[in-house]
Amino acid sequence: MSYYTVLLFGSQDLFERGDSLNRTILHVDMNSYYYSVEAMRNPELRGKAVIVGGSAEEHHGIVLAKSELAKRAGIKTGMVIWEAQLLCKDLIIVRPNYDQYLKYSRLARAIYARYTDLVEPFGMDECWLDVTGSRRLFGDGPTIAEDIRETVKRELGLTVSVGVSFCKSLAKLGSDMRKPDAVTVISRDDLQTKAWPAPVSDLLYCGPATTAKLARYGIKTIGALAQADSELIRRTLGVNGLYLQSCAQGNEKTPVAEIGYVAPIKSVGHGITCVSDLRNAEEVNKVILALSQDIGHRLRINGLLAGAVHVYVRGHNLAYSHTWDNLDYGTQLPCELAKAAFDIFRRCYDWRQPVRAITIQAGKLTPVAAPQQTTLFMDAAKHGKLSKLQDTIESVRSRFGKAALTYASLLGDIKMPDDGRDMVQMPGLMYR
Ligand SMILES: [Mg+2]
Incomplete structure (x- = not known):
């Protein structure tokens, strides 16, 4: 055993120059994050069935996080609170404290930064770390991982x-394999024994639609994807499929970004889980208009025009659908984005389920200064007037705050959480 260990470390030293073949990547995932922060601040919550969820008084709020006991009762993230209460009669409901979650997220990242300057966040509670260059100083991957685990605790x-692994996707797979409070190593030597038997849906970016397509060809495990004919994968899933296959084969080489790195903007999106289900087109239209305000503002401050609009809808049953459309001309006007999004929604949503969550995303972005393709059918005069109106709205808001000027239709209850931080991230919205 010790002979084997010496060999392993010996071979690592040969490559200690940060080449991509011999990287050491960590993926650190804070366990049941919102609930853990609440339980740490109030130890009485420990060992009880607890959920963190919006607006507990009106019990139409949504479950955002759950304790182990609540999970065992069958409660799932995204359920309505009253459904959760039916499953577990002693359920304790805690309102979310986002400022605390942000605070501990920052503190955790500060701990990771003691080991490397390559720290890439993935949501509030997850980070990738490339510690290839830190091994001489702090020890090998598993040693650093144990150190971080103990320090955070x-x-x-x-x-x-x-x-702990040699690429980002397998490090992420490892952190999901054993929790809470654990370190899992997937090395090149045990890729086939540890990763390959796992279902293919355990891979990051392998969502329900991709999983279903692969299952049609009998590809159900990560190993089956790794060994599948790459021409078949390309035909079925395109370049994203080939990327997934490279993850399964251990050939993924995506770098870990530096601390503070901001990715070039490819799309601007905003999504929300509503405080209760939306039951008709009018309610949906209001939420779309409210989300588009934010998207238009962000396009404006980044000097971008959208050439396409994507609409992601999550129904009451938590299934989600995604549709998109090209725009006739580039725009950053919230009312035009909202109109396009609502047209897409009306065309595609069948109302078999009330709506739980909506995300609008502006894509095919081009700089405002770039020459724009317009269309014969564009009402340029109207577009010009709306642009001027938007200039005025933005200047009033920049002086007196976002709430100073709004649409009359957005007054009253539009079923959106009022703290604005209840973002949902749906499959397909993650970039790499
Ligand atoms: Mg987590």
Whole structure:
């Protein structure tokens, strides 16, 4: 055993120059994050069935996070609170404290930064770390992972799961394999025994639609995807499929971004889980208009025009659908984005389920200064007037705040959480 260990470390030293073949990547995932922060601040919640969820008084709020006991009762993230209460009669409901979650997320990242300057966040509670260059100073991957796990627990009172591997996707797979409070190593040598038997849906970016398509060809495990004919994968899933296959084969080479890196903007999106289900087109239209305000504002401050609009809808049953459309001409006007999004929604949503969550995304972005393709059918005069109106709205808001000027239709209850931080991230919205 010790002979084997010496060999392993010996071979690592040969490549200790940060080449991409011999990277050491960690994925650190804070366990049941919102619930853990609440339980740390109020130890009475420990060992009980607890959910963190919006607006507990009106019990139409949504479950955002759950304790282990609540999970065992069958409660799932995204359920309505009254459904959760039916499953578990002693359920304790805690309102979310986002400022605390942001605070501990920052503190955890500060701990990771002691080991490397390559720290790439993925949501509030997950980060990738490239520690290839830190091994001489702090020890090998598993040693650093154990160190981080213990430090976060000691200093913050929170547990993390760490995956250690040679690429980002397998490190992420590792951190999901054993939790809470654990370290899982997937090396090149045990890729086939540890990763390949897992279902293909365990891979990051392998959502329900992709999983179903692969299943049609009998590809159900990560190993089956790794060994599948790449021409078949390309035909079925395109370049995204080939990317997934490279993850399964251990050939994925995506770098870990530096701390503070901001990716070039490819799309601007905003999504929300409503405080209760939307039951008709009028309610949906209001939420779309409200989301488009934010998207238009962000396009404006980044000097971008959208050439396409995507609409993601999550129904009451938590299934989601995605449709998109090209725009006739580039725009950053919230009312035009909202109109396009609502047209897409009306055309495609069948109302078999009331609507739980909506995300609008502006894509095919081009700089405002770039020459624009217009269309014969564009009402340029109207577009010009709306642009001027939007200029005025933006200047009033920049002086007196966002709430100073709004659409009359957005007054009253539009079923959106009022803190504006209840973002949902749906499959397909993640970039890489
Ligand atoms: Mg987590």
